[in-house]
């Protein structure tokens with residue numbers, strides 16, 4: 001039995017594997033700038049968030065039809081299921097597609113169809129979070145949100161992603177107020193490359209219920225105290241932090257310190273096709289670096305359940321499965 005996991009920070013676009021890029025290029029007749037998979041893979045040495053985002057957006061050129069969006073989503077769900085994921089709350093960036101001429105309904109519809117299928121065939125329940133690109137105008141985000149709300153595809157929440165520094169959360173206060181008024185759940189990337197001040201304003205001016213990344217919160221003791229007091233979840237992405245040079249190596253990652261401080265830390269994969277691994281790979285890397293016990297891994301899994309937008313019955317079910325997993329682990333020093 002695998003440890004049941006909940007994924008709370010996953011960009012569907014970031015699950016576009018190099019092989020799928022070539023497959024979709026072929027089926028859509030798109031000429032790629034790379035002659036081979038190896039040549040493409042050579043581009044994956046990032047120096048910061050922006051160098052990653054440049055490739056992430058460029059590679060999306062091959063994802064065009066409703067069927068493409070469904071295939072991207074299904075491939076992710078299949079890989080996630082193999083890694084133990086039982087519930088996923090996934091980000092999708094409408095503007096990364098509408099800005100290059102893809103119809104919103106095609107993109108969102110394909111994702112929605114595949115998420116529904118995945119629940120039936122793979123047993124992964126899901127929530128869909130549309131994320132707005134903070135380096136594009138807030139007026140555009142507001143317009144996209146209105147289109148989503150008026151459209152046929154139900155979504156569960158809204159988020160904020162893309163280049164962080166210079167684009168503080170408060171620019172999007174009106175967008176988040178509209179989301180809230182329509183019953184959507186609210187999350188935002190903050191404190192990945194941006195300063196702790198962005199975490200404060202995401203909390204106070206956007207009203208977020210989770211902070212995505214948030215690791216730079218550690219630079220502000222008063223903020224840490226608040227996050228602890230409010231049991232505010234942080235969706236931490238260890239392999240992403242290494243690959244985008246937010247931390248130097250996995251062994252330097254502050255996750256153990258964050259747990260020690262009492263923060264509600266969850267482990268997630270962000271953009272697994274780009275950062276060297278899915279959620280189970282992130283857990284394995286942490287286990288290897290820090291020698292996490294089975295009880296500590298179960299705690300991280302429980303945090304994911306607690307931080308999710310599942311209803312109480314859904315949470316209770318997963319808590320019970322995690323307890324059963326832990327009870328089945330060999331006892332002794334490795335626990």
Ligand code: HPA
Pocket residue numbers: 011014049056161162163189192240270271
């Ligand atoms: O890690 C990320 N940070 C910000 N925006 C993103 N969009 C995809 N991945 C990311």
Ligand SMILES: [Zn+2]
Pocket residue numbers: 009011161189212270
């Ligand atoms: Zn992210």
